[in-house]
Amino acid sequence: MKFNLMSLGDLVTDPVTGERSTNARRYKMFPEMAHLAEAAGFNGINMGEHHGIEYIYSAPPVVLAAIAERTSTLRLGTAVTLLANLDGLRIAEDYATVDVLSDGRVDVVHGRGNFFASTYTLFGHELEESAARFKENAELVDQLWTGEPVHWSGQFRPSINGESLQPAPIQRARDCMWIGGGSSLESVELAARLGWKLMLPSAFGDPSFFVKVVEHYLAIWEQAGWDWEPEIGAGWHVWVGEESQKARDQWEPRYGAYHAWMNDLLSVVNPAIPPQNKRPFNFEWLTTKGPAIVGSPDEVVERISVLSEQLHVTTHLAYMDMGGMPESELFEAIQLFGDKVIPQLADA
Template identity: 55%
Template sequence: MKLSLMDLGDRIADPVTGADPTPAERHRAIVEAAAVADEAGFHGVHIGEHHGLDYIYSAPPVILAAIAERTRNLRLSTAVTLAANLDPVRAAEDYATVDVLSGGRCEVVVGRGNIFAATFTLFGQRVEDSAELFAERVELLIRLWSGETVNWPGSRHRAAITGFELQPPPTGGVPLWVGGGSSVATIELAARLGLDLMLPSVFGNPANFKPMVESYREKFAAYGHAREPKVGAAWLVNVGETSQGARARWEPRYRTYFESMARMLTRANPETPPFAGFDFEHVTTHGPALVGSPDELADRLNRGAELLTADTNLISLNVGGLPTGEFLDMIELIGEKVIPQLH
């Protein structure tokens, strides 16, 4: 199993200490954390992208470039790149630049992002076009990173591209994942294009995604791709030397994060179904939240990865106003006592 660090960039005042990190402090924290994760044996780091929301990371390529200069081994990726909203030429150039600067360590997870309808309004788009925009721009990214001259006839969403050569070309091709698992159309797109699948398992009961994984693997094989597909999953995590200590310090922070996320989603998309009340015991036993001692975390990660046949697992530690010191301590603890136990 490959274990990677994920950070979506929620900025929340710590309900335990009252500390409220500035946007600058929040950005610096993930760069510092990535450097620690590199030393601790993590596989990669995945940075979220949002615009006009309480998740404050809006420029993953810039953050990843900063991380590249502080690390040697980490894969540099996203969670997710909003491919439906971005111009594919600009996105291809940005991440090819990260790839060149990092010596070929860049990967990209693209997502449709239609749950945040307000983002489409901000970019002058219609959320009703999200599936069409996403498919068109993902296919263009593949062509732009191929190293070949691109000629493309254009569409109702974008002007034609004639005789275009990407500069800089990526070091050896940027691996592309599709972030999804709730939409049949997204599963079909990933399978048809031969792209790996990153599940949004952090948003619900992991077992609910198992049928979609099975469908994706069947479709991938049916399209005749020569290789086996990869599947990734994402989890919210808090770990401590003891289970009781980890649960006690995380419950108020996870509650604050959950309530903040519910408000943000409702504000960004009025059609979001109402959230059920917060139940810490339920989400940490039947949901995507993993909390406890190093042994407990390793066991939960192994079982979750087996359930979803996930080769790569992303863990989000820095949520709910967690102090940077605790964030870094958990990364070191995971490197020392969790990663050695992963299958």
């Protein structure tokens, strides 16, 4: 079992202290988080990508390249790369560059991003084209990633006439390419057909919603006949403290502030929010039946174990730096997770 730190870069005022970070500080903090995560025993980090909103991370390959220079073993991932909005060739070039600079440590989690309808407007795309754009770019990236000359034509970008990806990546696509999704079976099927890994999202819904999604992915994978094992990851909202109640008291106001902030944001970027993402804030439900994992190290271990078995998850993304949490408290929790959670589960 592997554990990664995840950040989407939310810029939220801390409801406890009233303090608010800055764009510059949030960017500089992420490499510091990554350096600490490597020392604490995490497998990797995953960085979100959004545009034009207060999820402020917009250029993950730039930041991941900087982190590559400060680390030696940490996997360098996204959460997610907006595959339907960006050019497939440029995506492959950017992340192949990170792969080369890091000696083969990049993980690219591709997402449609259609939950954020405003991004499609910003890039001049039609939301109705999202599935077709996503599929076309995924198949193009898969071809380019071989490093061999590619002859390709599609609907949404000019043809490629024998050019090859520069730089040629170190890893194979099967080792580092993921599709992030679960709401659309089209995306899940695409992941299985390409032989890519599947990353379930860190939404506010019920994790049991994804049981049938995982079963479908594994069934399509088996039909595809790949001779390597599938891998499933998932993102969670996570907080850990030495004592259970103290952890809950510390995190609940920040988690509540993040939930309220995100709901306000979603009302702007998505006029048709899926039903599973419309739940009101209920801390007890979220931390026992939902996507939140909070408590003492032993409680966190127990919840992760249950979710791992339920969804066949082997890579867990822990979203901890949400809701304006102060850096000192965040870094203490990351270290505690590394000291007392990872050792109990890393070989499970």
